[in-house]
Amino acid sequence: MNVIEINNLTKTYGKSRGITDISFNVEEGEIFGFIGPNGAGKSTTIRTLLSLIYPTSGSAKIFGKDCIAFAPEIKKQIGYLPSEVFYYDNMKVIDLLKYSASFYKKDCTKRIKELAEIMDLDLTKKIDDLSLGNKKKVGIVQGLLHEPKLIILDEPTSGLDPLMQQKFFELLEIEHQKGVTVLFSSHILSEVQRLCSRVAIIKEGKIVTVEKISTLQENNYKKFKIHTKANLDKSYFDVAGVSKLEVEGNNVSFLFKGNLNIVLKKIAETEIANVWIEEPDLEEIFMHYYVKEA
Protein backbone atom coordinates (compact mmCIF):
# COMPACT_ATOMS: atom_id res chain seq x y z
CA MET A 1 0.00 0.00 0.00
CA ASN A 2 1.17 3.51 -0.76
CA VAL A 3 1.21 5.83 2.24
CA ILE A 4 2.14 8.79 0.04
CA GLU A 5 1.05 9.18 -3.59
CA ILE A 6 2.19 12.27 -5.44
CA ASN A 7 0.66 12.86 -8.86
CA ASN A 8 2.02 15.51 -11.25
CA LEU A 9 2.47 18.08 -8.53
CA THR A 10 3.46 21.53 -9.73
CA LYS A 11 3.94 24.64 -7.63
CA THR A 12 5.03 28.00 -8.96
CA TYR A 13 5.75 31.03 -6.82
CA GLY A 14 4.62 33.84 -9.10
CA LYS A 15 6.99 33.55 -12.01
CA SER A 16 9.60 31.50 -10.22
CA ARG A 17 9.66 27.73 -10.31
CA GLY A 18 9.07 25.73 -7.17
CA ILE A 19 8.45 22.20 -8.44
CA THR A 20 7.37 20.88 -11.84
CA ASP A 21 5.30 17.77 -12.46
CA ILE A 22 6.53 15.78 -9.47
CA SER A 23 5.26 12.19 -9.14
CA PHE A 24 6.37 9.41 -6.83
CA ASN A 25 4.96 7.04 -4.23
CA VAL A 26 6.16 6.03 -0.78
CA GLU A 27 5.13 2.56 0.33
CA GLU A 28 3.93 1.62 3.79
CA GLY A 29 6.78 0.85 6.17
CA GLU A 30 9.65 2.08 4.03
CA ILE A 31 12.25 4.74 4.75
CA PHE A 32 12.24 6.80 1.60
CA GLY A 33 14.93 9.36 0.81
CA PHE A 34 14.19 12.59 -1.02
CA ILE A 35 17.45 13.99 -2.18
CA GLY A 36 18.63 17.01 -4.10
CA PRO A 37 20.77 20.12 -3.82
CA ASN A 38 19.66 23.38 -2.17
CA GLY A 39 16.77 24.97 -3.98
CA ALA A 40 15.83 21.78 -5.85
CA GLY A 41 12.28 21.73 -4.47
CA LYS A 42 12.35 19.32 -1.54
CA SER A 43 10.76 21.69 0.99
CA THR A 44 8.19 22.87 -1.55
CA THR A 45 7.10 19.26 -2.16
CA ILE A 46 6.96 18.49 1.56
CA ARG A 47 5.07 21.68 2.43
CA THR A 48 2.56 20.89 -0.31
CA LEU A 49 2.07 17.39 1.12
CA LEU A 50 1.33 18.91 4.50
CA SER A 51 -0.97 21.48 2.86
CA LEU A 52 1.04 24.31 4.36
CA ILE A 53 1.08 25.63 0.79
CA TYR A 54 -1.21 24.73 -2.09
CA PRO A 55 -0.20 23.26 -5.44
CA THR A 56 -0.61 25.16 -8.69
CA SER A 57 -1.67 21.86 -10.26
CA GLY A 58 -1.56 18.13 -9.56
CA SER A 59 -2.51 16.36 -6.37
CA ALA A 60 -1.23 14.17 -3.56
CA LYS A 61 -2.74 11.55 -1.30
CA ILE A 62 -1.63 10.50 2.14
CA PHE A 63 -3.09 7.30 3.64
CA GLY A 64 -5.18 7.16 0.45
CA LYS A 65 -6.85 10.52 1.14
CA ASP A 66 -6.43 13.83 -0.63
CA CYS A 67 -3.85 15.79 1.32
CA ILE A 68 -5.77 19.08 1.11
CA ALA A 69 -9.38 17.95 1.58
CA PHE A 70 -8.47 15.72 4.52
CA ALA A 71 -5.58 17.78 5.90
CA PRO A 72 -6.72 18.09 9.55
CA GLU A 73 -7.46 14.37 9.84
CA ILE A 74 -4.26 13.29 8.09
CA LYS A 75 -2.00 15.62 10.08
CA LYS A 76 -2.90 13.88 13.34
CA GLN A 77 -1.05 10.82 12.07
CA ILE A 78 1.97 12.65 10.68
CA GLY A 79 5.10 13.70 12.53
CA TYR A 80 6.76 16.61 10.74
CA LEU A 81 10.16 18.14 11.31
CA PRO A 82 10.57 21.33 9.25
CA SER A 83 13.98 22.28 7.86
CA GLU A 84 14.07 25.32 10.11
CA VAL A 85 12.45 25.38 13.51
CA PHE A 86 11.11 28.58 15.06
CA TYR A 87 9.72 28.79 18.56
CA TYR A 88 8.45 31.23 21.14
CA ASP A 89 11.84 31.68 22.76
CA ASN A 90 10.47 32.55 26.16
CA MET A 91 8.87 29.15 26.71
CA LYS A 92 10.44 26.23 28.53
CA VAL A 93 11.04 23.13 26.41
CA ILE A 94 8.63 21.00 28.46
CA ASP A 95 5.85 23.62 28.20
CA LEU A 96 6.25 23.83 24.45
CA LEU A 97 6.14 20.05 24.12
CA LYS A 98 3.08 19.78 26.40
CA TYR A 99 1.40 22.45 24.30
CA SER A 100 2.20 20.48 21.12
CA ALA A 101 0.91 17.29 22.76
CA SER A 102 -2.39 18.99 23.64
CA PHE A 103 -3.36 18.83 19.92
CA TYR A 104 -3.54 15.04 20.08
CA LYS A 105 -6.13 13.03 21.94
CA LYS A 106 -3.63 10.99 23.94
CA ASP A 107 -1.30 11.34 26.87
CA CYS A 108 2.18 11.91 25.43
CA THR A 109 4.00 12.55 28.74
CA LYS A 110 5.82 9.23 28.86
CA ARG A 111 6.86 9.43 25.22
CA ILE A 112 8.17 13.00 25.66
CA LYS A 113 10.40 11.82 28.51
CA GLU A 114 11.62 8.79 26.55
CA LEU A 115 12.49 10.85 23.48
CA ALA A 116 14.17 13.59 25.52
CA GLU A 117 16.31 10.95 27.19
CA ILE A 118 17.33 9.33 23.90
CA MET A 119 18.13 12.70 22.34
CA ASP A 120 19.79 14.02 25.51
CA LEU A 121 17.50 17.06 25.68
CA ASP A 122 17.08 19.10 28.89
CA LEU A 123 13.33 19.67 29.21
CA THR A 124 13.68 22.30 31.92
CA LYS A 125 15.64 24.82 29.81
CA LYS A 126 14.19 27.88 28.13
CA ILE A 127 14.12 27.62 24.33
CA ASP A 128 15.96 30.94 24.25
CA ASP A 129 18.97 29.37 25.96
CA LEU A 130 19.28 26.44 23.56
CA SER A 131 21.90 26.02 20.84
CA LEU A 132 20.79 25.45 17.24
CA GLY A 133 21.38 21.69 17.60
CA ASN A 134 19.32 21.53 20.78
CA LYS A 135 16.49 23.46 19.11
CA LYS A 136 16.60 20.82 16.38
CA LYS A 137 16.23 18.15 19.07
CA VAL A 138 13.11 19.95 20.36
CA GLY A 139 11.76 19.73 16.81
CA ILE A 140 12.52 16.01 16.67
CA VAL A 141 10.77 15.30 19.99
CA GLN A 142 7.85 17.52 18.92
CA GLY A 143 7.56 15.58 15.65
CA LEU A 144 7.58 12.15 17.28
CA LEU A 145 5.79 12.62 20.61
CA HIS A 146 2.37 11.52 19.34
CA GLU A 147 3.74 8.28 17.83
CA PRO A 148 2.79 9.11 14.24
CA LYS A 149 2.35 6.47 11.52
CA LEU A 150 4.15 8.65 9.00
CA ILE A 151 7.23 10.75 9.76
CA ILE A 152 8.20 13.51 7.33
CA LEU A 153 11.63 14.99 7.97
CA ASP A 154 12.98 17.98 6.06
CA GLU A 155 16.80 18.03 6.36
CA PRO A 156 16.62 16.59 9.89
CA THR A 157 20.32 16.26 10.62
CA SER A 158 21.48 19.80 9.89
CA GLY A 159 22.77 21.25 13.16
CA LEU A 160 23.08 17.88 14.92
CA ASP A 161 26.55 16.69 15.91
CA PRO A 162 27.66 13.23 14.67
CA LEU A 163 26.80 11.48 17.95
CA MET A 164 23.28 12.93 17.94
CA GLN A 165 22.87 12.12 14.25
CA GLN A 166 23.71 8.52 15.12
CA LYS A 167 21.17 8.47 17.99
CA PHE A 168 18.58 10.03 15.76
CA PHE A 169 19.16 7.41 13.05
CA GLU A 170 18.81 4.68 15.67
CA LEU A 171 15.54 6.26 16.78
CA LEU A 172 14.26 6.24 13.20
CA GLU A 173 15.36 2.62 12.82
CA ILE A 174 13.27 1.66 15.89
CA GLU A 175 10.25 3.50 14.48
CA HIS A 176 10.83 1.77 11.15
CA GLN A 177 10.81 -1.62 12.88
CA LYS A 178 7.42 -0.71 14.38
CA GLY A 179 6.12 -0.29 10.83
CA VAL A 180 6.25 3.51 10.67
CA THR A 181 6.79 5.05 7.21
CA VAL A 182 9.48 7.73 6.87
CA LEU A 183 10.04 10.36 4.18
CA PHE A 184 13.43 11.91 4.71
CA SER A 185 14.81 14.83 2.70
CA SER A 186 18.50 15.61 2.52
CA HIS A 187 21.20 16.98 0.30
CA ILE A 188 23.69 14.43 1.65
CA LEU A 189 23.59 11.16 -0.25
CA SER A 190 25.65 9.20 2.28
CA GLU A 191 23.15 9.72 5.13
CA VAL A 192 20.25 8.80 2.90
CA GLN A 193 22.16 5.73 1.74
CA ARG A 194 22.54 4.52 5.32
CA LEU A 195 18.88 4.54 6.16
CA CYS A 196 16.71 4.47 3.09
CA SER A 197 15.64 1.62 0.87
CA ARG A 198 14.62 3.87 -2.03
CA VAL A 199 15.25 7.44 -3.07
CA ALA A 200 13.78 10.06 -5.35
CA ILE A 201 16.39 12.42 -6.76
CA ILE A 202 15.16 15.94 -7.47
CA LYS A 203 16.99 18.62 -9.38
CA GLU A 204 15.76 22.04 -10.50
CA GLY A 205 12.21 21.20 -9.48
CA LYS A 206 11.98 17.93 -11.41
CA ILE A 207 12.38 14.28 -10.44
CA VAL A 208 15.48 12.90 -12.12
CA THR A 209 14.94 9.32 -10.98
CA VAL A 210 13.28 7.14 -8.35
CA GLU A 211 15.50 4.16 -7.56
CA LYS A 212 16.35 1.54 -5.00
CA ILE A 213 19.53 2.56 -3.19
CA SER A 214 21.08 -0.76 -4.22
CA THR A 215 20.39 0.01 -7.91
CA LEU A 216 21.88 3.50 -7.57
CA GLN A 217 25.05 1.98 -6.20
CA GLU A 218 25.26 -0.82 -8.75
CA ASN A 219 24.72 1.56 -11.64
CA ASN A 220 27.36 3.93 -10.47
CA TYR A 221 31.08 3.93 -10.72
CA LYS A 222 33.51 4.06 -7.83
CA LYS A 223 36.51 6.33 -7.62
CA PHE A 224 39.84 4.60 -7.03
CA LYS A 225 43.03 6.23 -5.82
CA ILE A 226 46.04 4.01 -5.35
CA HIS A 227 49.48 4.74 -4.02
CA THR A 228 51.75 2.05 -5.49
CA LYS A 229 55.19 1.08 -4.24
CA ALA A 230 56.71 0.82 -7.71
CA ASN A 231 56.08 2.98 -10.77
CA LEU A 232 53.47 1.36 -12.98
CA ASP A 233 52.83 1.73 -16.65
CA LYS A 234 49.43 3.14 -17.60
CA SER A 235 48.70 -0.07 -19.50
CA TYR A 236 48.67 -2.03 -16.21
CA PHE A 237 45.15 -0.75 -15.54
CA ASP A 238 43.92 -1.39 -19.03
CA VAL A 239 40.91 -3.25 -17.62
CA ALA A 240 37.31 -3.18 -18.90
CA GLY A 241 35.30 -0.69 -16.83
CA VAL A 242 38.23 1.62 -16.03
CA SER A 243 37.94 5.20 -17.27
CA LYS A 244 39.65 8.56 -16.65
CA LEU A 245 42.88 6.73 -15.78
CA GLU A 246 45.68 8.97 -14.57
CA VAL A 247 49.14 7.79 -13.53
CA GLU A 248 51.61 10.22 -12.00
CA GLY A 249 54.64 8.55 -10.50
CA ASN A 250 53.31 6.28 -7.76
CA ASN A 251 49.84 7.81 -7.75
CA VAL A 252 47.14 6.16 -9.80
CA SER A 253 43.53 7.30 -10.05
CA PHE A 254 40.62 6.12 -12.15
CA LEU A 255 36.86 5.60 -12.20
CA PHE A 256 35.56 2.06 -12.27
CA LYS A 257 32.21 0.59 -13.16
CA GLY A 258 31.70 -3.16 -13.38
CA ASN A 259 32.77 -6.30 -11.54
CA LEU A 260 34.76 -5.10 -8.52
CA ASN A 261 36.49 -8.49 -8.13
CA ILE A 262 38.33 -7.98 -11.42
CA VAL A 263 39.79 -4.59 -10.53
CA LEU A 264 40.54 -5.56 -6.92
CA LYS A 265 42.49 -8.65 -8.13
CA LYS A 266 44.49 -6.44 -10.47
CA ILE A 267 45.31 -4.07 -7.58
CA ALA A 268 46.27 -6.98 -5.31
CA GLU A 269 48.74 -8.27 -7.90
CA THR A 270 50.97 -5.24 -7.44
CA GLU A 271 52.65 -3.90 -4.29
CA ILE A 272 50.55 -1.05 -2.98
CA ALA A 273 51.18 1.44 -0.16
CA ASN A 274 47.57 2.62 0.12
CA VAL A 275 44.21 2.54 -1.62
CA TRP A 276 41.12 4.75 -1.39
CA ILE A 277 37.79 3.70 -2.86
CA GLU A 278 35.17 6.44 -2.84
CA GLU A 279 31.53 6.61 -3.79
CA PRO A 280 30.66 9.31 -6.29
CA ASP A 281 29.14 12.35 -4.64
CA LEU A 282 25.66 13.63 -5.31
CA GLU A 283 26.65 15.91 -8.18
CA GLU A 284 28.45 13.04 -9.88
CA ILE A 285 25.39 10.82 -9.55
CA PHE A 286 23.29 13.57 -11.11
CA MET A 287 25.78 13.76 -13.95
CA HIS A 288 25.43 10.01 -14.41
CA TYR A 289 21.66 10.37 -14.80
CA TYR A 290 21.92 13.33 -17.15
CA VAL A 291 24.35 11.45 -19.38
CA LYS A 292 21.94 8.49 -19.37
CA GLU A 293 19.02 10.73 -20.35
CA ALA A 294 20.87 12.57 -23.11
Ligand SMILES: Nc1ncnc2c1ncn2[C@@H]1O[C@H](COP(=O)(O)OP(=O)(O)OP(=O)(O)O)[C@@H](O)[C@H]1O
Ligand atom coordinates in the same frame (compact mmCIF):
# COMPACT_ATOMS: atom_id res chain seq x y z
N1 LIG B 1 8.14 31.44 -0.79
C1 LIG B 1 8.82 31.39 -1.93
N2 LIG B 1 8.74 32.39 -2.84
C2 LIG B 1 9.41 32.31 -4.03
N3 LIG B 1 10.18 31.28 -4.40
C3 LIG B 1 10.30 30.26 -3.53
C4 LIG B 1 9.62 30.26 -2.24
N4 LIG B 1 9.93 29.10 -1.60
C5 LIG B 1 10.76 28.42 -2.45
N5 LIG B 1 10.97 29.12 -3.59
C6 LIG B 1 11.78 28.69 -4.73
O1 LIG B 1 11.40 27.37 -5.09
C7 LIG B 1 12.52 26.57 -5.42
C8 LIG B 1 12.55 25.32 -4.55
O2 LIG B 1 12.85 25.71 -3.19
P1 LIG B 1 12.79 24.69 -1.97
O3 LIG B 1 12.94 25.49 -0.72
O4 LIG B 1 11.59 23.83 -2.12
O5 LIG B 1 14.09 23.81 -2.25
P2 LIG B 1 14.82 22.76 -1.31
O6 LIG B 1 15.17 21.60 -2.18
O7 LIG B 1 14.02 22.47 -0.11
O8 LIG B 1 16.15 23.52 -0.94
P3 LIG B 1 16.84 23.78 0.48
O9 LIG B 1 17.58 22.52 0.78
O10 LIG B 1 17.75 24.93 0.16
O11 LIG B 1 15.75 24.11 1.47
C9 LIG B 1 13.75 27.47 -5.26
O12 LIG B 1 14.09 27.95 -6.53
C10 LIG B 1 13.26 28.57 -4.36
O13 LIG B 1 13.94 29.77 -4.62
